[in-house]
Amino acid sequence: MSSSAKLILNDQECEFPIIEGSEGEIGLSIRSLRGATGAITLDPGYGNTGSCRSAITFIDGEKGILRYRGYPIEELAQSSNFVEICHLLVHEELPNAPQLAEFTNLLTRHSMLHEDMKKFFEGYPKTAHPMSILSSMISSLGTFYAEDEDSLELNIIRLISKIPTIAALSYKKAIGQPAVYPRNDLDYTSNFLHMMFAVPAEAYEVPEVVAKALDMLLILHADHEQNCSTSTARMVGSSGASLFASISAAISALSGPLHGGANQKVIEQLKMIEADGGDFQKYVNKAKDKNDDFRLMGFGHRVYKNFDPRSRILKGEADKVLENLGVDDPLLGLAKSLEEIALEDEYFIERRLYPNVDFYSGIIYRAMGIPTEMFTVMFALGRLPGWIAHWKEMNGDPETRINRPRQIYTGATERCYVAVADR
Numbered sequence: 001m002s003s004s005a006k007l008i009l010n011d012q013e014c015e016f017p018i019i020e021g022s023e024g025e026i027g028l029s030i031r032s033l034r035g036a037t038g039a040i041t042l043d044p045g046y047g048n049t050g051s052c053r054s055a056i057t058f059i060d061g062e063k064g065i066l067r068y069r070g071y072p073i074e075e076l077a078q079s080s081n082f083v084e085i086c087h088l089l090v091h092e093e094l095p096n097a098p099q100l101a102e103f104t105n106l107l108t109r110h111s112m113l114h115e116d117m118k119k120f121f122e123g124y125p126k127t128a129h130p131m132s133i134l135s136s137m138i139s140s141l142g143t144f145y146a147e148d149e150d151s152l153e154l155n156i157i158r159l160i161s162k163i164p165t166i167a168a169l170s171y172k173k174a175i176g177q178p179a180v181y182p183r184n185d186l187d188y189t190s191n192f193l194h195m196m197f198a199v200p201a202e203a204y205e206v207p208e209v210v211a212k213a214l215d216m217l218l219i220l221h222a223d224h225e226q227n228c229s230t231s232t233a234r235m236v237g238s239s240g241a242s243l244f245a246s247i248s249a250a251i252s253a254l255s256g257p258l259h260g261g262a263n264q265k266v267i268e269q270l271k272m273i274e275a276d277g278g279d280f281q282k283y284v285n286k287a288k289d290k291n292d293d294f295r296l297m298g299f300g301h302r303v304y305k306n307f308d309p310r311s312r313i314l315k316g317e318a319d320k321v322l323e324n325l326g327v328d329d330p331l332l333g334l335a336k337s338l339e340e341i342a343l344e345d346e347y348f349i350e351r352r353l354y355p356n357v358d359f360y361s362g363i364i365y366r367a368m369g370i371p372t373e374m375f376t377v378m379f380a381l382g383r384l385p386g387w388i389a390h391w392k393e394m395n396g397d398p399e400t401r402i403n404r405p406r407q408i409y410t411g412a413t414e415r416c417y418v419a420v421a422d423r
């Protein structure tokens with residue numbers, strides 16, 4: 001591999017160093033391009049643009065590989081737990097036993113919300129989307145806790161610890177039930193389920209199978225390198241904005257239907273197909289029709305071009321969880337049939353469109369009793385340690401500069417102002 005690449009622009013030759021990653025990925029460092037030539041690169045959607053070096057997550061989209069700090073996602077999903085993964089992402093290594101005990105203890109101790117924060121929930125309308133509540137509440141954490149450098153590690157704990165409490169409270173508010181406080185004897189995932197589903201009038205025991213499945217879902221969502229919401233966290237943070245502000249912005253980015261919001265849309269779409277008589281072919285045809293802006297939600301990915309390893313795990317898990325819970329959801333059969341038809345279709349084959357992580361996750365959430373509107377919130381709970389890890393990495397990276405892309409201007413050239421009476 002040569003150490004540099006040459007570009008000839010208007011007979012002027014420029015040389016750019018090649019940067020190689022630890023898995024052999026290569027990039028051209030074009031930092032000197034504009035200074036040397038006056039030109040910039042144009043890459044809408046940043047499909048070929050590396051914004052940073054990162055040691056957190058490796059993805060090989062061709063081979064369907066996903067690893068957090070070197071560990072394959074399949075092994076982590078099978079054998080780890082979400083609290084360990086939070087430690088791995090945020091503190092760079094899997095914790096040993098005393099580290100895990102300390103980290104777990106901290107997360108347990110900080111799960112309550114300041115009582116004054118509960119008042120915010122009274123102001124939201126009943127119809128508020130829980131993702132909007134979540135991003136506002138995370139932003140509001142910054143008004144309760146100092147955001148200086150000395151508080152950073154504690155604020156990280158507060159974020160991971162309080163996000164399930166905020167999420168569950170937004171659900172309770174939506175259904176008009178009183179808040180359920182966290183319990184310190186429960187593990188992270190069980191505690192969230194307790195706050196979601198316990199009611200004061202009844203005893204509630206968290207079903208182990210549900211807690212296990214949710215833990216695995218959170219692990220699968222925990223990081224995905226420079227996706228839209230993570231890049232948002234890094235971009236907002238690059239201006240020096242606080243951790244809470246950056247994570248709040250990432251939550252907003254995640255809410256969109258082309259990103260995390262797709263898991264809600266998948267279920268809504270499957271229900272629509274079911275209500276319309278289950279004619280999948282009609283919807284595959286609609287997705288292929290370039291005059292129709294309908295897309296098959298949960299299909300396609302910027303990076304994965306053969307399969308999404310998370311989706312493979314989830315497809316198998318959906319069968320298991322539904323069977324264990326004794327749930328017979330016709331949407332699972334519908335999803336599998338839709339996948340089969342789409343994967344045999346020339347349009348999807350040519351464009352290398354496969355089910356992504358959102359395609360089967362919603363069916364598992366449904367079986368657990370999580371309402372559709374909360375699906376993207378579940379994604380946010382999972383992705384939080386990834387956002388934090390990237391924010392920290394960005395802040396500690398001497399190469400970081402305020403993120404500020406350029407543009408190719410296509411508007412009017414200079415013209416003279418005309419007074420309103422003369423227009």
Ligand code: ACO
Binds near residue numbers: 296298299300357358
């Ligand atoms: N249904 C139908 N056609 C699709 C779909 C789809 N779900 N996804 C992509 N295509 C087509 C596009 O129309 C385009 O066709 P063309 O080349 O004829 O113009 C081609 O496939 C490439 O698609 P792009 O939109 O250019 O791919 P991009 O990498 O920009 O977008 C994305 C990726 C946003 C995920 C896209 O596939 C999509 O909209 N999928 C549905 C929404 C979804 O599931 N999002 C979740 C993604 S995973 C996550 O964020 C966790």
